[in-house]
Amino acid sequence: MSISPMNKMQWLIRRELWEHKGMLLWTPAIIGMVMTVLGSLMMVATIAKTKMRTAMTVNGNEVSWNAVFSTRSFGPRRMEIIDTVANNYLVTAAPLFLALGFLVFFYCLSALHDDRRDRSVLFWKSLPVSDAQTVLSKVAIALLVAPLIVAAAASLTSLLLVLILSGVLAANGIHVFAELLASPGLYLGPLGVFGxxxxxxxxxxxxxxxxxxxxxxxxxxxxxxxxxxxxxxxxxxxxxxxxxxxxxxxxxxxxxxxxxxxxxxxxxxxxxxxxxxxxxxxxxxxxxxxxxxxxxxxxxxxxxxxxxxxxxxxxxxxxxxxxxxx
Structure with missing residues (x-):
């Protein structure tokens, strides 16, 4: 039974993912998890430190940042800040995007050389797979699959950080979760990355x-x-x-x-x-x-x-x- 070129390409891509899952899958996942943990700790520390400070003094009374952020007069400014966060929160995923450049670079550098170095090229040449299909599968990994994986990891990591920030603020009396969910930028950001x-x-x-x-x-x-x-x-x-x-x-x-x-x-x-x-x-x-x-x-x-x-x-x-x- 003959195998269609499309099925061959799918199996070749699966082979690449299996052989390089540490680089292509685990590296973005680990970077995302480390960013989430470190970002959460920094948020908690920053909010806790800010909470201890006074925003201003009115008639001898100290007014906290929580009170200022919750006042009606601060409403327009509050929405402006929330929209800015919703529209730009994916900037926090910059380390993952930078990692993508290095992942693709070193993957391509070793993609065809490693097959010749360990003589596995002889095995793959014995299969009904052409050299063009093999090389194009590696191109697909570098230019399609790896960017998709990193884009998904970056979107998930950034979204988690925004949600954690909302939770930390809520724990300190500043409730922005509803306004954040209503902001179109929260949903358009990941679509822009994939676009x-x-x-x-x-x-x-x-x-x-x-x-x-x-x-x-x-x-x-x-x-x-x-x-x-x-x-x-x-x-x-x-x-x-x-x-x-x-x-x-x-x-x-x-x-x-x-x-x-x-x-x-x-x-x-x-x-x-x-x-x-x-x-x-x-x-x-x-x-x-x-x-x-x-x-x-x-x-x-x-x-x-x-x-x-x-x-x-x-x-x-x-x-x-x-x-x-x-």
């Missing part, structure tokens, strides 16, 4: 392609080849720019070619590569990361990089089929 995954896919594609090609080609010292070659090119472009007085002309190459070869897996890295996006973000009165990030797809650099990434992935497939070990 940015296609943007991440396109911006990270050159780095993933470069790392997989090096992983498929290098016999040893994979990290040195993957990082050393771009850094050497960076030094050469800086040297040529100094000699020819063309630093500004070579700046685009340094950021969009060399920089994206190493830093493309970092979420939000498009703000590093395109100064125009930084200017738009600073010029906007209300920073909308979602809309600003999607607007980056209008830039030619993202599509040129995606095409280069696809070409590098094709090279990785060909190299895997040509490379002989032992």
């Amino acid at each position: 940015l995954l296609p943007v991440y896919f396109l911006w990270a594609l050159p780095t993933v392609g470069w790392l997989l090609m090096v992983s498929s080609w290098a016999r040893s010292k994979v990290f040195l080849w993957a990082v050393g070659v771009p850094l050497l090119l960076l030094v050469l472009t800086v040297w040529v720019g100094k000699l020819t007085q063309t630093e500004s002309d070579l700046g685009w190459i340094q950021m969009n070619v060399i920089g994206r070869a190493l830093l493309g897996t970092l979420p939000g890295g498009w703000y590093l590569f395109e100064p125009e996006l930084q200017q738009q973000m600073h010029a906007a009165k209300n920073m909308n990361v979602f809309a600003n990030s999607w607007s980056s797809l209008a830039l030619p650099a993202v599509w040129l990089g995606a095409a280069a990434g696809a070409a590098l992935i094709y090279a990785a497939i060909r190299l895997r089929s040509w490379r002989e070990e032992g």
Whole structure:
């Protein structure tokens, strides 16, 4: 009985998750749990410390922060604070998003090299699975599955921290739970994170392609080849720019070619590569990361990089089929 290509891809992805569950599953889960515990302790300590202080003194009477926050005159300001928390609470998950960049980087770096190093490539080549399917399953893990896992962990961790904060405030006489649940930002935040995954896919594609090609080609010292070659090119472009007085002309190459070869897996890295996006973000009165990030797809650099990434992935497939070990 023949197996359809879709079923083969599903089994290959399951294999990758099983072999790298420590990196892809447990690492985000542990980071999320540590963030939740530390964040909870910091909240309790901060609220307890603030409760001991007086907000102001009126006619010789000390007024606590709890009383100020609960007054009717503070109502508009209270709702403004609650909306700000609801709209930006996912910022607390920044360590998880940063971890995603490193997870994808090192996963791609070892994805094809480890198969050759432990000779398991001979076993997988004996199965009715093509080199293209094997490499594309690793691309799917790096650009689809891993970001989905981290996005889910980040959303859950941030939501838990907000709920714990509401509980701590309620225990100290400040009840914001109802208003928080009524705020649309509480529900739109996670949707925005998942909605940015296609943007991440396109911006990270050159780095993933470069790392997989090096992983498929290098016999040893994979990290040195993957990082050393771009850094050497960076030094050469800086040297040529100094000699020819063309630093500004070579700046685009340094950021969009060399920089994206190493830093493309970092979420939000498009703000590093395109100064125009930084200017738009600073010029906007209300920073909308979602809309600003999607607007980056209008830039030619993202599509040129995606095409280069696809070409590098094709090279990785060909190299895997040509490379002989032992």
